[in-house]
Amino acid sequence: MRSGDLMLNLKATAAVIFLCAITCGATFLFALYRQFALVEVAASMATMVEVYFLSSSIGDLIEGKGDLRSVRVVVAVALALLIVTYYTVSKLTHH
Numbered sequence: 001m002r003s004g005d006l007m008l009n010l011k012a013t014a015a016v017i018f019l020c021a022i023t024c025g026a027t028f029l030f031a032l033y034r035q036f037a038l039v040e041v042a043a044s045m046a047t048m049v050e051v052y053f054l055s056s057s058i059g060d061l062i063e064g065k066g067d068l069r070s071v072r073v074v075v076a077v078a079l080a081l082l083i084v085t086y087y088t089v090s091k092l093t094h095h
Contacts, residue, residue, distance in 0.1 A: 007064070013073055014057040020080040021050035027087050036090045039083075046083045050076055 028043035053076050 003064075007061075010057070010061045010064075014054065014061055016073055017050065017054045017057050017076045020076040021047060021054050023080045024050050024083050027083050031087055031090075034091065034094075036087065036094065039087050039090050042086060043083050046079050049079060 024043055024047040028040060028047055031039035031043055053072050056072065
C-alpha cells in the first residue's frame, strides 16, 4: 500500500470514529433531555470508548502506522448503532 493511500485510509478511519463519537455524545444529550437514566449511562460510557478509539486513531495518523485497525472501526460503528437503537427503543416504549 502506498503512503498516500495509507494516510487517506487513516484519515477516513479517524473521521468515521469521530462521527461515531459525535453520535454517541448527541444521543447522551437527547437521553439527558428525555430523562432516560439507563440510556444516559450507556451513552456516556459508549462516548468514553469512542473517544478512546478516536485518540488511538489520531495517534496512528500522527505516527503514520501502517497497520489499520479495521476491528476498531467496526466496533465503533456497532457501538454507535447500538446506542442509537437503545435510545429509540426507550423513546418508543416510554410513555
